[in-house]
Amino acid sequence: MQKLKIKWLPNIKSKILKNSLWGVMGSLTQNILLSLFYVLVARYYSVEDFSEYLIANSLYQMILAFSAMGLGHWFIREIVNVDDKSELASKFLKMQAYFGFFFLIINIILALVLYENPTVQKLSILFAINIIFDNIIYSIKNINIAQFAQKKTVKVLFIEAFAKFGIACMLFIYPFNIVVLTILLVVTRFITLNLFLKIGSADGINLNGFWKADVPISFVKNILYKYWPFAVIGSAYVVYWKSATLIISKMLPLSSVAYYENSFKIFSLAQLIPVVISSTLLPKFVELSKNKDYEGIKALYQKMFILFTLYGLGAYTFTYSFADEILPLIFGKKYDTSAIYTKEMFLTMLVFPTSLLQANILITLKLEKLDMWFNVNSIIINTVLCLIGLSIWSSLSVVNYSIFISFVIFHFSQDVVLLKNKLTSIKHVLLFFVIISSIVVGYISISQFISPYVLFASLWVPVGVLGVFMFYKKHSIFSLK
Numbered sequence: 219m220q221k222l223k224i225k226w227l228p229n230i231k232s233k234i235l236k237n238s239l240w241g242v243m244g245s246l247t248q249n250i251l252l253s254l255f256y257v258l259v260a261r262y263y264s265v266e267d268f269s270e271y272l273i274a275n276s277l278y279q280m281i282l283a284f285s286a287m288g289l290g291h292w293f294i295r296e297i298v299n300v301d302d303k304s305e306l307a308s309k310f311l312k313m314q315a316y317f318g319f320f321f322l323i324i325n326i327i328l329a330l331v332l333y334e335n336p337t338v339q340k341l342s343i344l345f346a347i348n349i350i351f352d353n354i355i356y357s358i359k360n361i362n363i364a365q366f367a368q369k370k371t372v373k374v375l376f377i378e379a380f381a382k383f384g385i386a387c388m389l390f391i392y393p394f395n396i397v398v399l400t401i402l403l404v405v406t407r408f409i410t411l412n413l414f415l416k417i418g419s420a421d422g423i424n425l426n427g428f429w430k431a432d433v434p435i436s437f438v439k440n441i442l443y444k445y446w447p448f449a450v451i452g453s454a455y456v457v458y459w460k461s462a463t464l465i466i467s468k469m470l471p472l473s474s475v476a477y478y479e480n481s482f483k484i485f486s487l488a489q490l491i492p493v494v495i496s497s498t499l500l501p502k503f504v505e506l507s508k509n510k511d512y513e514g515i516k517a518l519y520q521k522m523f524i525l526f527t528l529y530g531l532g533a534y535t536f537t538y539s540f541a542d543e544i545l546p547l548i549f550g551k552k553y554d555t556s557a558i559y560t561k562e563m564f565l566t567m568l569v570f571p572t573s574l575l576q577a578n579i580l581i582t583l584k585l586e587k588l589d590m591w592f593n594v595n596s597i598i599i600n601t602v603l604c605l606i607g608l609s610i611w612s613s614l615s616v617v618n619y620s621i622f623i624s625f626v627i628f629h630f631s632q633d634v635v636l637l638k639n640k641l642t643s644i645k646h647v648l649l650f651f652v653i654i655s656s657i658v659v660g661y662i663s664i665s666q667f668i669s670p671y672v673l674f675a676s677l678w679v680p681v682g683v684l685g686v687f688m689f690y691k692k693h694s695i696f697s698l699k
Contacts, residue, residue, distance in 0.1 A: 248372070249490055251379035256483055258386035259399070260476070261550050267396050269467075269475040273333070274341035274400075276463035276479075278325060278348065283456035285321035285349050286314060288448030289441070290360035311357045313438055318350035325349060332464075337396070344400045351411045358414045363497060374417070378410040447590035454593035458600060458624070462617045465601070469608045478614055480549050481560040484541075485567065488533040492526055492571035496578055503582040516641050519579055526571035528681070531654065535661055535677060537564040539670035562618035568654050569629045576632040583639060592631045600624035 260268055293310050329342030362371045385402050388394075442449075459482055466474050499522065506514045538561050545557040580589040600620050607616035636642040657677075665673055 246490060248375045248379040249487055251376075251383045253483060253487060255379075255382045255386040257548055258383075258389065260480065260553070262386075262389045262393075263396060265473050265476050265552060267337075269472045270335060270337045271341060271396050271400070272463065272475050272479045273467045274329070274338050274345055276460040277329060277332070277342055278345035279456055280453075280460040280464070281321050281325040281328070281346070282349050282352055283453035283460075284449060285317050285353055286356050286449075286453075287317055287442065287446070288450065288453060289313070289445060290356060290363075290448075292441070292445045292448050293357075293360050307357070307361050309437070310361070311354055313441070314353035314357045315350060316438070318353035322346045322349045340397055341400050344397070344404055347404050348407050351407045355407075355411055355414055363501070370417070374410060374413045377413060378406060381406050381409075445586075447587045450590040450593055454590075454597060457597055458621060461597070461601065462604065462621065465604050465608070466614065466617060469605075470612065470614060474614050477553065477556045477559055478617065480545070480553055480556040481563045481618075484537070484545070484548075484560050485563050488537070488564070488567055489570060492529060492574055495522075496571075496574040499575075500578050500581065503578055507582045515579070515582065519575065519641060522575055523572055526575050527650065527654070530567045530569065530571045531657060532678060533567045534564045534658065535674060537561060537567075538661065539665065539674045559614050559618060562615055563621070565618070565622045565658075566625050568658065569625050572650070573625060573629045573632065576629070576636060579641060580632065580635060585635065588635060589632075592628055595631070596624040596628040599627060 259271070263271070289310070293306070296306065325346035326343055329339050329346070333339060333342070359371050382403065385399065385406070389399070463475060463478060466478055499518070502518070503515060506512075506518070541557040541560045541564075545560055546554050549556060577589055580586065600623075603620035603623060604617055607620060630647075633642065633647045637644065637647070661673070661677065668676075
């Protein structure tokens with residue numbers, strides 16, 4: 219008698235799948251807790267106090283992005299080619315510690331020069347201390363990515379996120395000012411560093427006594443000389459968003475900083491899945507490149523491009539339909555205006571996931587310098603558009619549209635390179651922009667006449683059913699035995 223055999227959809231033995239699942243699940247849990255922390259802090263403090271906190275935090279995050287020098291990508295690419303992985307990992311950690319001390323000083327100097335507000339200065343100095351801790355943690359996280367050990371990273375970061383959530387809850391039991399809050403966050407980060415050193419690194423990698431590693435100045439100079447483009451690539455993303463916060467703090471009312479950061483908090487949650495999956499795909503792309511399997515690179519890229527495109531479109535349409543209800547519910551009525559700006563910001567989500575994917579391809583092809591110049595170009599375009607636009611129209615919308623335009627140009631620049639390397643086609647590029655634009659314009663137009671619930675469901679239920687059908691058919695889920 220014939221029996222119906224049902225295969226499990228995913229191959230759970232796949233290292234990439236395991237690494238991605240741990241990364242996504244852990245980061246989702248962590249970001250939920252950190253988002254609850256953010257929401258509780260936003261609700262507790264006044265708009266002015268919260269905005270001062272956000273300004274200091276944004277300056278710190280910008281400096282932090284540069285402090286790592288983007289060498290995480292370099293490390294992931296290089297560890298595949300060395301026998302003594304522990305030695306390379308120790309050198310990596312020690313270098314990051316050196317960079318941390320240097321950029322801590324830069325952070326403090328900039329805070330004192332840019333802002334006269336004493337609270338912003340105090341908070342900036344406190345946040346700067348974290349740079350040393352963060353650089354070492356950054357190193358260990360990249361070691362875990364390269365060794366497919368995201369599970370360890372997830373465990374430690376979950377503990378930290380839970381601790382921060384607990385601190386935010388304490389505000390409503392034992393109130394304390396924003397400076398005390400920041401001190402507690404610095405202490406928490408120091409504890410997290412020690413947890414990473416003791417239990418959070420990949421098996422087979424010995425990090426004990428990493429500070430004893432021999433890292434001569436000539437070694438550091440050689441690495442920076444060869445791989446300095448990674449510093450730009452690694453910091454570009456943060457610069458995109460946090461430089462906007464600093465521009466807003468100088469050219470718009472203080473409350474606009476909070477509105478912008480509230481929108482970005484929602485955006486950062488939405489971008490979590492493509493960021494984690496993209497980072498865990500990089501080692502696989504590098505492995506395929508090492509084996510000169512360019513057809514494999516092309517096939518994997520094209521499959522992931524479709525998934526990332528659908529994700530970006532889904533995130534945008536969901537936000538456009540429901541932001542007016544969700545934002546006031548999350549942050550409170552004093553932040554009602556955030557919903558409008560969140561919809562504008564999510565235009566960037568239409569091209570953000572696929573931009574991440576294509577950036578990985580360029581790094582895989584060892585075209586990081588070219589990718590670096592694309593990033594620099596986009597940052598310049600974004601900054602110029604912001605400054606010119608805000609001088610004419612004093613609105614937060616200028617910032618959101620400037621970021622979107624710069625990302626579109628960035629994406630198109632990547633497309634040109636992929637065309638030259640025969641990883642994509644003109645038809646593919648045109649279809650992407652035409653289809654996305656048509657769906658968005660149509661969705662916005664129809665939303666004026668139909669309930670957002672009906673509109674969202676009418677678009678994504680058929681897409682979901684079709685996607686499941688095609689997936690089942692392609693992988694022959696049902697087979698007779």
